[in-house]
Amino acid sequence: FGPNATTPHQDPNSMRAKPPRHRCDGIPMRARSHDKRIAHGTELFETLGLEGEINLAIEKLAEWAAPRPVEKSLLTIFDEVYIQPEPLGVMLIIGTWNYPWAITLQPLVGAIAAGNAAVIKPSEVSSHSAKVMEELLPQYLDKDLYPVVTGGVPETQELLKQRFDHIFYTGSSTVGKLVMAAAAPHLTPVTLELGGKSPCYIDKNCDIRVACRRITWGKFVNCGQTCIAPDFILCEPSIQSQVVEEIKKCIKEFYTDNPETFEDYGRIINQRHFKRLMALMEGSTVAVGGNSDESQCYIAPTVLKDVTEESEVMKEEIFGPLLPIITVSGVDEAIQFINEREKPLVIYIFSHDNKLIKKVIAETSSGALLANDCLVHYTVSALPFGGVGNSGMGCYHGRHSFDQLSHLRSCLIKQLKMEGVNSMRYPPHTAKKLGWARFLLKQVNMCRLRRMALLATLASVASVAAFVVQVKELKYPSSVPRAVKGFALISAIFYFTRL
Known part of the structure; x- marks a missing residue:
């Protein structure tokens, strides 16, 4: 073309x-x-x-x-x-x-x-x-x-x-x-x-009920077949049971007691992926769900507890309605666990502690990081969407x-004028020419120059106003309004403080 x-x-x-x-x-x-x-x-x-x-x-x-x-x-x-x-x-x-x-x-x-x-x-x-x-x-x-x-x-x-x-x-x-x-x-x-295995860390001091509600939605929408779905949960052992119970309540609320007959719960895309997911569940303890129907490519929303890093479900991206829970001692072990693996497409963290969130941001790498929600960063066109390392390269949206x-x-258009300025680049080269080149190649912040020009103009106006005020005050002390004096003084102070 x-x-x-x-x-x-x-x-x-x-x-x-x-x-x-x-x-x-x-x-x-x-x-x-x-x-x-x-x-x-x-x-x-x-x-x-x-x-x-x-x-x-x-x-x-x-x-x-x-x-x-x-x-x-x-x-x-x-x-x-x-x-x-x-x-x-x-x-x-x-x-x-x-x-x-x-x-x-x-x-x-x-x-x-x-x-x-x-x-x-x-x-x-x-x-x-x-x-x-x-x-x-x-x-x-x-x-x-x-x-x-x-x-x-x-x-x-x-x-x-x-x-x-x-x-x-x-x-x-x-x-x-x-x-x-x-x-x-x-x-x-x-x-x-x-894609990749996007981790989700739940801080024990956060609102676990709200966290599990948002995680349940983010994980099981489209039957878990979402590249940015939380792949697994990291949390301390003391809250694992509570996390399981809260997710169980949310599954019932979102998809009823029988998700298989609920119109807003989907199916696995085909038989091959159905069999792959069923194989991933082997050897894991099912805490919620687990039932399936191969003829319909149906797998219930499923939570797996006490999962280890050696479990089958942790060996590849799940891309389905299986949510493993791995226990860690705290945020430091969670960060270590994340950093020992390929860089994920997104890291999720639920916490009230802003310092803890910033710690995870500073000490990990991922395509994106989302705190206290799931998936919604995808909807922000101003944010670049993409991975890093094994989760992708490049970005899009908006x-x-x-x-x-x-x-x-890159475009640069010069005029065939001011040839004298170019003399420094032509042989023979000297220390003096090098000094001029160093000076002329310095970056110029045009916004700052324009701002300085504006401030200089304001300063000139302020100086003239101050001079006029002073002259009038000497001749006619009572004729100069206080507002005019104040304006002149404030203008002068503003200019010199901005410099």
């Missing part, structure tokens, strides 16, 4: 995939029938956020795409120096199955906003959503610039053989490594949104999507 084939800056609304309201309402119902998904859950956790991302991009696109001035040195103070975002080219977006609409199309919003073309590859595991996506997107987007490719592993492998300007992949760390290897021959940059999928081009 030519360099302007997809540039959206002339008409920001041209980037909007304009699905009518009845289409948006129909997506959850049409996508759930074969993907074991909940209609209201699809709208709440996918399409609402997607609409928000689209609206934000349209509202802010002119600002994001505008040249970005940068600080100058004395050598470049009269030059035009800025960063100009420009499209990368053609992207490959490989989505995943647990939230197929949000996870596949949110990167597409950023790609379109940044002016890229994109090939969209939805996951074959959520086959019905992929089919609906293949049907709907060409109705609202240019099918030549934004084609949808369906299929399984062979189709994905064939796509990865092609040359793209950026690959955006969401899925497991294992497949992420394969994607990165496929990108290497072309030096194609990648964004990898992966402006971060635009920047991630743009080339931030």
Whole structure:
């Protein structure tokens, strides 16, 4: 494609995939029938956020795409120096199955906003959503610039053989490594949104009832098939029983006594993942739930207690409705436990103690850290969403999507004037020239210079006012109002204290 084939800056609304309201309402119902998904859950956790991302991009696109001035040195103070975002080219977006609409199309919003073309590859595991996506997107987007490719592993492998300007992949760390290897021959940059075992530490002095309520929601929404769900709980032995009981109460409140028949509790995506999860439970003590039905791919919300780091359930990301509890002596052991493992996508901590929270922030590393809640950081478009280390690289959401999928081009425009200033860089080199170069290359904070100029102007006004007041007071002592005297005095004090 030519360099302007997809540039959206002339008409920001041209980037909007304009699905009518009845289409948006129909997506959850049409996508759930074969993907074991909940209609209201699809709208709440996918399409609402997607609409928000689209609206934000349209509202802010002119600002994001505008040249970005940068600080100058004395050598470049009269030059035009800025960063100009420009499209990368053609992207490959490989989505995943647990939230197929949000996870596949949110990167597409950023790609379109940044002016890229994109090939969209939805996951074959959520086959019905992929089919609906293949049907709907060409109705609202240019099918030549934004084609949808369906299929399984062979189709994905064939796509990865092609040359793209950026690959955006969401899925497991294992497949992420394969994607990165496929990108290497072309030096194609990648964004990898992966997963991992996200720990959740509960401080014994927090409100355990509220903590367990929020953890229960964050863990079992979408049947635990959420990349940022709490993977396991770390807490002291003295509160383990209370944690179990509170989570048990919340499960009953949220999903009734029989989650299997409750419409807001989902199913495992397929038989393969069902069997994998059942194998992970082996050898662990079930404290809550544990029952299952393979014919329905149903596993009840389950809490496992007295779990050790050698347990099967601790050997891989769970990605299902199993919540192990591991006991630790306190926050220091919890931090040590976290740091001995791969960096997670998110760390959760529940505590009233702000110092304890800041301690965990300072002594651990993760894609994100969320205190006293679960999942909600995903909804904040101003925050970059992404992992670190084994949990991923790169980030997106809001402006971060635009920047991630743009080339931030450095631009400097000089005039063919003031050639004498350049003499220091031409041979022969001397100590004097080096001294001048050192001086001229110092960074200049233009905001500070403008502020100093403003303050200097105010100081001049204050000085003149003070002088006039003094003259008038000498000639006509009673004619100068106190307010004028006060203004002159305050202006002078303000100026000199700001300096």
